Amino acid sequence: MKNGEVLKSTVEKTPKNLAACVCANCPSYNDCSRGKEELLFCSAAVGKSACAYKMNGCLCGTCPVHKEYELKSGYYCING
Numbered sequence: 001m002k003n004g005e006v007l008k009s010t011v012e013k014t015p016k017n018l019a020a021c022v023c024a025n026c027p028s029y030n031d032c033s034r035g036k037e038e039l040l041f042c043s044a045a046v047g048k049s050a051c052a053y054k055m056n057g058c059l060c061g062t063c064p065v066h067k068e069y070e071l072k073s074g075y076y077c078i079n080g
Helices: 015-020 031-036 064-068
Strands: none
Touching: 015 064
């Protein structure tokens, strides 16, 4: 990485990214997060949820935000 270069994996909480986010459709997304309107767990600004989760399936790999920022993981709601 060069001086001043921003890592592409740093996801900002912008209206564009919020609109593309699929977290609310995820089988692991729950009433706790829905009530807190938590989205963009892959974002450096949001990270891991304060809610408890069960691993009921993960949509991270299908998310346009995940793809655009070339992210490599999943279950961001649980793992941050």
